[in-house]
Amino acid sequence: MPKVKVNDIEIYYEEHGKGRPMVFLSETACDGEVWKINQVEEFSKDYRVITFDYRGTGQSSKPSVDYSTKMFCDDLVGLMDYLNAEDAIVVGHSMGGRVAQLLALDHPKKVHKLVLASTGAHYPQTKGLPLKIMQEMIEWGYEKYERDHTILVGWTEDYVKQHPEKIEAYLKVRMHNLCPVEFYLRHLIARQSHDTSQRLKDIKQPTLILVGDGDQNMTSEINHRMSSEILVKGIPNSKLVLLPNERHSYFFSNPDVAHRAIGEFIAK
Amino acid sequence: MIMPTVRSKDAEIYYEVHGQGQPFLFFSETACSGEIWQLYQEPEFAKDHMVIIHDYRGTGRSSKPSIDYTTRMFCDDAVAVLDHLKVKDAIVLGHSMGGRVAQLLALDHPERVKKLILASTGASFPGGAGLPLQMCKEMIEWGYEKYLREHTIQVGFTDEFAKSQPQRLEEFFKVRLANLAPVEFYLRHVLSRQGHDTSARLKDIRMPTLVLVGENEGDPKVVMTHRMSSDILAQGIPNAKFVMLPKQKHNFFASDPVTVHKAIREFLSA
Numbered sequence: 001m002p003k004v005k006v007n008d009i010e011i012y013y014e015e016h017g018k019g020r021p022m023v024f025l026s027e028t029a030c031d032g033e034v035w036k037i038n039q040v041e042e043f044s045k046d047y048r049v050i051t052f053d054y055r056g057t058g059q060s061s062k063p064s065v066d067y068s069t070k071m072f073c074d075d076l077v078g079l080m081d082y083l084n085a086e087d088a089i090v091v092g093h094s095m096g097g098r099v100a101q102l103l104a105l106d107h108p109k110k111v112h113k114l115v116l117a118s119t120g121a122h123y124p125q126t127k128g129l130p131l132k133i134m135q136e137m138i139e140w141g142y143e144k145y146e147r148d149h150t151i152l153v154g155w156t157e158d159y160v161k162q163h164p165e166k167i168e169a170y171l172k173v174r175m176h177n178l179c180p181v182e183f184y185l186r187h188l189i190a191r192q193s194h195d196t197s198q199r200l201k202d203i204k205q206p207t208l209i210l211v212g213d214g215d216q217n218m219t220s221e222i223n224h225r226m227s228s229e230i231l232v233k234g235i236p237n238s239k240l241v242l243l244p245n246e247r248h249s250y251f252f253s254n255p256d257v258a259h260r261a262i263g264e265f266i267a268k
Numbered sequence: 269m270i271m272p273t274v275r276s277k278d279a280e281i282y283y284e285v286h287g288q289g290q291p292f293l294f295f296s297e298t299a300c301s302g303e304i305w306q307l308y309q310e311p312e313f314a315k316d317h318m319v320i321i322h323d324y325r326g327t328g329r330s331s332k333p334s335i336d337y338t339t340r341m342f343c344d345d346a347v348a349v350l351d352h353l354k355v356k357d358a359i360v361l362g363h364s365m366g367g368r369v370a371q372l373l374a375l376d377h378p379e380r381v382k383k384l385i386l387a388s389t390g391a392s393f394p395g396g397a398g399l400p401l402q403m404c405k406e407m408i409e410w411g412y413e414k415y416l417r418e419h420t421i422q423v424g425f426t427d428e429f430a431k432s433q434p435q436r437l438e439e440f441f442k443v444r445l446a447n448l449a450p451v452e453f454y455l456r457h458v459l460s461r462q463g464h465d466t467s468a469r470l471k472d473i474r475m476p477t478l479v480l481v482g483e484n485e486g487d488p489k490v491v492m493t494h495r496m497s498s499d500i501l502a503q504g505i506p507n508a509k510f511v512m513l514p515k516q517k518h519n520f521f522a523s524d525p526v527t528v529h530k531a532i533r534e535f536l537s538a
Contacts, residue, residue: 128398131459135452138407181408185401 003059006078007071012059013052013079017044020112021088023076024051025096029179029187031058037173038255039091047089052079056183064182067190069095073102080110089266091115093251094224095187098194104203105196114203115262117210118248120227121234122195129188142181147171153217154249166253173252200234207231207238208265210258212246224248239265273330276348282329283322283349287314290382291358293346294321295366297518299449299457301328307443308525309361313532320358322349326453334452337460339365343372350380359536361385363521364494365457368464374473375466384473385532387480388518390497391467391504399458402489412451417441424519426484433523440522470504477501477508478535480528482516494518509535 003010014032022043024035032051043049053060054072076099080088090111092100097119104111137145151160151167160167179187211228232240241261243250250258273280284302292313294305302321310319323330324342346369350358360381362370367389374381407415421430421437430437449457481498502510511531513520520528 129401129404131399131452131455134399134404134407134455138404138412138451141411142408181405182401185404189401 004079004082006075006082009055009061009063009075011052011055011061011075011079013050013083014040015083016040016049016051017047019047021080021083021085022047022049023080023085023088023090024049025076025090025092025099026054026057027094027096028191029054029057029184030174031060031177031179033058033173033176034170034252037170037252038259039251042255042259048085050079050083050085050088052076054187056186057179058177062180062183067183067186069098069102069190069194072099072190073106076103077107077110086110087112089113089115091117091262092119093117094119094248095191095194098191098196101196101200101203102194104205104207105199108204111205113266114205114207115210115265116207116228116231117251117258118212118215118224118228119231120222120224121197121200121230122227123192123222124197125221127192129185130192133188137181142184143175143178146178146184147175150174150249153215153247155247155253156214156245159245159253163253170249170252197230197234200231201236203235204237206265206268207235208262209235209238209240210243210261211240212243212248212250214245214247217247274348274352276325276345278333278335279325279331279345281322281325281331281345281349283320283353285353286310286319286321287317289317291350291353291355292317292319293350293355293358293360294319295342295346295360295362295369296324296327297364297366298461299324299327299454300444301330301447301449303328303443303447304521307440307522309521309529312525312529317359318355320349320353320355322346324457326456327449328447332450332453337453337456339368339372339460339464342369342460343376346373347377347380356380357382359383359385361387361532362389363387364389364518365461365464368461368466371466371470371473374475374477375469378474381475383536384475384477385480385535386477386498386501387521387528388482388485388494388498389501390492390494391470391500392465392497393462394492397462399455400462403458407451412454413445413448416448416454417445420444420519423485423487424517425523426515426517428515429523436522440519467500467504470501471506473505474507476535476538477505478532479505479508479510480520480531481510481512482518482520483512483514484517509538511535
């Protein structure tokens, strides 16, 4: 099992394929396994795809300390240094997109092009654990929350009805090896505290912003549609691609349109 | 039965009055209705006081608007109750979060507070704004009711009491767990508590103040124990008297009412 010691913890990672490095960053409290559903196969044809488990998730260490997106970014920098991976295409989904912004800002040599998928620069008001999420997790229990919430924000009602098998296939991966509650909460706090909203103009790399046109669930004061608009206005060399009839989790069920957009963006 | 309520801005606040004499207003702990005082304190102090209990917004029989709560809002609700009852001034007792609300009442409406009793409380949670991780983790893993029960036993009662007085413990929980505030409002109360800060204003609390704390309220798991925060209160409030209750934890109003009542009566008659 490939693990590397960085910042006093062990980070689990995988590499598939050869070529320019292409790094994938998962959503909140999600390990790197989800990328093996579709993206690893697709992009390892032409690229050296790197996936990894954030601290607190999967097979990486789970220290009981406060987490931050900067810490996740530092872990990734340690991993990329170890792998001699520079000038990579960096794809960040949701919270992973926040970590990817920090990598582009603080370690620009590591980022050739940036893909910010269903993400944002900040949560303007809600720092700390959001009340609505805590209420649902307490009332429903952790696993049911993760499952129901993932479906609600992930796909349109029509898609859920028409492709239950796709959703179950994803949930099988997502729910397997779910991180302990403590680390889910530590990831949430890290996400809510992240703020690159004043620094977007300093992201110099070509940036593709992807968002589902239906990604409008309000967990707190801002949804991914709104936060993607802020990203495209703030990042100088950026382009927004709206994915029709999609919500948050298109990568894992219906990735063709997103893959095509990424392919065209990389080839340019 | 007619429910005695008073309108306070966007909420109906349920209250009860028992006995006659000097008004005596009670504030409960986080997300706890006023009913808890009917176990021991209302029977004792209604003998010679006008005991006023009420349900915070979000708890018991008061309304539960889904908005952000603050200790300031709870204070305003209590002022509405006092106004409605035409109470000029009262002895004010606050337990835990209730002690934070009582401090605001003493600071912003000093003419309404004759004497102040701050029981197992504090002025702030340093670095503690927002929902605490450990609490949320336990609530998610254990479920709400089990959390409240387990947590209350852990911080509220000594092992000795829990073992030797199980029936008293069950009497307490029968009231505490009945009509439990919905999770949303428990969390709104916790947020208001964590956001409270009167630490820079303690010197302006001018009335005679009794600071009560259990000797065993020093759970080292938390950043600031009630022992520590009570020391800060006793040192910061000019006219404060400090009484430590031997072998007690957070819920001494239920576990040792005799000793607590004696301390309160001594303070009131001084």
